[in-house]
Amino acid sequence: MTMETQFERAEAALSHCEQCSVRNRAICNLLSSEEMRELAAITRHATFEPGQVILAEADSREIVGTVTAGVVKLTKALPDGRQQIVGLLFPSDFMGRLRAGESRVHAEAITRVEVCLFNAPRFRELTERYPVLKNGIYERALNDIDAAREWMVLLGRKTAEEKLATFLVMLAERAVIATCRRDATGAFMDEDGPVLLKLPMSRADMADHIGLTIETVSRQITRFKGNGLISVIGGRDLQIPDLGRLRAIAEG
Amino acid sequence: MTMETQFERAEAALSHCEQCSVRNRAICNLLSSEEMRELAAITRHATFEPGQVILAEADSREIVGTVTAGVVKLTKALPDGRQQIVGLLFPSDFMGRLRAGESRVHAEAITRVEVCLFNAPRFRELTERYPVLKNGIYERALNDIDAAREWMVLLGRKTAEEKLATFLVMLAERAVIATCRRDATGAFMDEDGPVLLKLPMSRADMADHIGLTIETVSRQITRFKGNGLISVIGGRDLQIPDLGRLRAIAEG
DNA sequence: CGCCGACTTGACCACCGTCAAACGGGGTGG
DNA sequence: CCACCCCGTTTGACGGTGGTCAAGTCGGCG
Numbered sequence: 358m359t360m361e362t363q364f365e366r367a368e369a370a371l372s373h374c375e376q377c378s379v380r381n382r383a384i385c386n387l388l389s390s391e392e393m394r395e396l397a398a399i400t401r402h403a404t405f406e407p408g409q410v411i412l413a414e415a416d417s418r419e420i421v422g423t424v425t426a427g428v429v430k431l432t433k434a435l436p437d438g439r440q441q442i443v444g445l446l447f448p449s450d451f452m453g454r455l456r457a458g459e460s461r462v463h464a465e466a467i468t469r470v471e472v473c474l475f476n477a478p479r480f481r482e483l484t485e486r487y488p489v490l491k492n493g494i495y496e497r498a499l500n501d502i503d504a505a506r507e508w509m510v511l512l513g514r515k516t517a518e519e520k521l522a523t524f525l526v527m528l529a530e531r532a533v534i535a536t537c538r539r540d541a542t543g544a545f546m547d548e549d550g551p552v553l554l555k556l557p558m559s560r561a562d563m564a565d566h567i568g569l570t571i572e573t574v575s576r577q578i579t580r581f582k583g584n585g586l587i588s589v590i591g592g593r594d595l596q597i598p599d600l601g602r603l604r605a606i607a608e609g
Numbered sequence: 610m611t612m613e614t615q616f617e618r619a620e621a622a623l624s625h626c627e628q629c630s631v632r633n634r635a636i637c638n639l640l641s642s643e644e645m646r647e648l649a650a651i652t653r654h655a656t657f658e659p660g661q662v663i664l665a666e667a668d669s670r671e672i673v674g675t676v677t678a679g680v681v682k683l684t685k686a687l688p689d690g691r692q693q694i695v696g697l698l699f700p701s702d703f704m705g706r707l708r709a710g711e712s713r714v715h716a717e718a719i720t721r722v723e724v725c726l727f728n729a730p731r732f733r734e735l736t737e738r739y740p741v742l743k744n745g746i747y748e749r750a751l752n753d754i755d756a757a758r759e760w761m762v763l764l765g766r767k768t769a770e771e772k773l774a775t776f777l778v779m780l781a782e783r784a785v786i787a788t789c790r791r792d793a794t795g796a797f798m799d800e801d802g803p804v805l806l807k808l809p810m811s812r813a814d815m816a817d818h819i820g821l822t823i824e825t826v827s828r829q830i831t832r833f834k835g836n837g838l839i840s841v842i843g844g845r846d847l848q849i850p851d852l853g854r855l856r857a858i859a860e861g
Numbered sequence: 862c863g864c865c866g867a868c869t870t871g872a873c874c875a876c877c878g879t880c881a882a883a884c885g886g887g888g889t890g891g
Numbered sequence: 892c893c894a895c896c897c898c899g900t901t902t903g904a905c906g907g908t909g910g911t912c913a914a915g916t917c918g919g920c921g
Contacts, residue, residue: 433758437861439766443758454751461755485740491747498750499706503713505757506685506695512764513820514691517909560868568765573909575869592868592918609689769877812900822878827901844886844900 373397382449383423385473387493395483399476405466411452414463419477421453427470428557431462432565442566443508444501447531451497455481467558512568515609520567521577522607525587529554529600552597625649634701635675637725639745647735651728657718663704666715671729673705679722680809683714684817694818695760696753699783703749707733719810764820767861772819773829774859777839781806781852804849 374397380386385393400422405411411429412420429446443462446452452464452472484491511523529552556563560571567574581587586603589595597603626649632638637645655674657663663681664672681698695714698704704716704724736743763775781804808815812823819826833839838855841847849855 431758433762435762435766435861439861441762441765443761455747456751462758488737491743495707495743495747495750498747498754499708502750502753502757505754505761506683506714509695509757509761509764510685510687510693512761513693513817514687565765570910571868572870572911576909579869609687609691823900824879824902825877828877831901 373402377425379423379425379449383425383473384451384490384493384497385423387489388487392483392487392490396475396480399479399483400473401476403472403474405470405472407466407468409466409470411464411466411470411472412460412462414460416460417458418460419453419457420460420464420474421455421477421480422451422472422474424448424450424452425471425473427466427468429464429470430467430558430562430566431464433462440565441568442562443505445566451494453477454498455484455491455494467562517569517573517577518580519607519609520569521563521574521581522586522603524563524567525554525595525597526600526604526607528556529597529603550600552600554595554597556593556595629677631675631677631701635677636703636742636745636749637675639741640739644735644739644742648727648732651731651735652725653728655724655726657722657724659718659720661718661722663716663718663722663724664712664714666712668712669710670712671705671709672712672716672726673707673729673732674703674724674726676700676702676704677723677725679718679720681716681722682719682810682814682818683716685714692817693820694814695757697818703746705729706750707736707743707746719814769821769825769829770832771859771861772821773815773826773833774838774855776815776819777806777847777849778852778856778859780808781849781855802852804852806847806849808845808847 374380374385374393377383377385385396388396403422405427412418414433424446426448429450429452430442431444431446432440432442434440446464457477484494511520515523532552532554558566560574564571564574569577578587578589582589585598586606587595587597626632626637626645629635629637637648640648652674657679664670666685676698678700681702681704682694683696683698684692684694686692698716709729736746763772767775784804784806810818812826816823816826821829830839830841834841837850838858839847839849
């Protein structure tokens with residue numbers, strides 16, 4: 358490839374980046390426009406259909422990138438097939454890690470997913486040159502730890518009702534962040550008003566995430582409908598009239 | 610403080626380090642002896658008695674250091690008092706994180722604990738100058754993520770029997786690493802031979818770690834005794850005649 | 862229209878949690 | 892030295908939450 362075409366590709370990628378919907382939340386936001394040009398030069402875009410495996414457990418390929426659309430589930434399985442979702446990746450989330458070695462989780466698209474994939478060795482080299490980038494990756498790892506630990510409390514100590522409530526609150530909050538709902542002062546809306554929500558996953562995935570069976574998930578949803586906590590529109594779409602009530606249940 | 614006394618303190622600390630039992634496993638091992646001298650200069654030692662709180666949840670103090678003896682539990686609690694152990698720190702484990710902000714977990718000594726505490730701002734500055742150190746911290750964060758996710762599978766998907774077996778196997782493996790049991794070729798002993806083990810915690814802590822009640826933990830221990838899987842010597846000391854059998858149960 | 866997969870609902874029961882009592886070992890004081 | 896207490900642990904009896912198995916419903920699609 359000649360220098361020109363390389364440069365052109367980087368330019369094209371960069372303009373693509375400037376219109377990116379997760380621009381202001383993803384790690385690329387940490388870089389200056391000159392640095393971002395370097396990143397864009399080692400980026401390629403990929404799309405995964407629902408159910409498609411992005412990286413299998415024990416796969417040694419290096420996958421590093423940013424989710425720009427859709428939802429990815431990270432799962433671990435026991436030999437007999439029991440399964441646990443250990444993490445979800447939403448748009449703007451960083452995927453992968455700064456070191457080679459076997460994957461410890463199975464990554465799979467649960468909706469249609471779009472990702473910016475970075476060339477791993479070169480991305481690692483970028484993090485060495487730009488500490489702000491490496492710090493960003495580190496901070497995201499810390500957030501992953503916090504999220505995992507938060508979820509350990511849910512899995513180990515919460516009832517089925519609390520588990521479902523926590524899950525819905527989590528989704529609602531992510532939705533609020535993603536759409537950047539802000540009040541008049543510019544702060545994030547944290548009021549407990551009505552929220553419209555599209556469940557990005559099946560009952561089976563919900564069950565695997567909160568440590569229940571699909572039947573129990575379904576029964577709890579039915580109960581929530583009966584209590585007026587939620588109203589389900591078409592199986593996957595629901596409305597939460599009072600997020601505060603749900604939050605109260607989520608914490609016991 | 611004069612330069613001399615500062616230097617003397619660093620020298621004293623350094624010689625202390627050279628005899629440290631976790632020397633070859635802790636993060637300080639990543640540094641050259643000159644760099645280690647710098648680290649020693651900002652280190653102070655602390656001891657905590659069993660039950661003593663090292664850092665409370667929502668405490669904003671910065672605690673950064675290495676556990677050199679004993680076991681620390683990291684817990685999260687629900688408003689009504691339900692509690693979950695989200696991590697354990699053993700000798701050589703790194704404690705804390707490279708950023709200010711409120712603690713998201715409650716850290717408490719469960720045995721007598723000794724820690725090397727580093728001055729946080731200066732330690733952060735060290736990590737900026739020595740990338741190998743920052744990389745080490747990052748890798749340890751990744752290990753924390755893996756450990757947390759592994760535990761999520763246990764909490765969400767394993768039976769009481771499997772939970773206890775997994776916990777015991779984990780303890781046995783940590784004990785093997787700590788004592789550096791190696792075979793004739795120098796490799797770690799991974800044979801499933803008899804292991805002697807001292808439980809570092811109460812039944813209540815075990816229950817909070819594997820997401821059960823103390824009664825269920827106790828009953829499972831009794832069952833394991835009956836099956837010859839373990840023999841308990843004095844409540845806290847136990848022998849595992851066949852670690853392989855326990856491993857088989859742990860994975861279902 | 863009929864099939865198929867996702868979801869819901871129902872009946873049943875097992876695992877584990879709850880509550881309560883008994884056990885045991887170590888420390889203190891008489 | 893024994894009696895007593897305290898606390899962690901074990902054991903027992905019982906019940907509820909959530910899992911299992913199975914049938915029924917719904918919605919999309921060929």
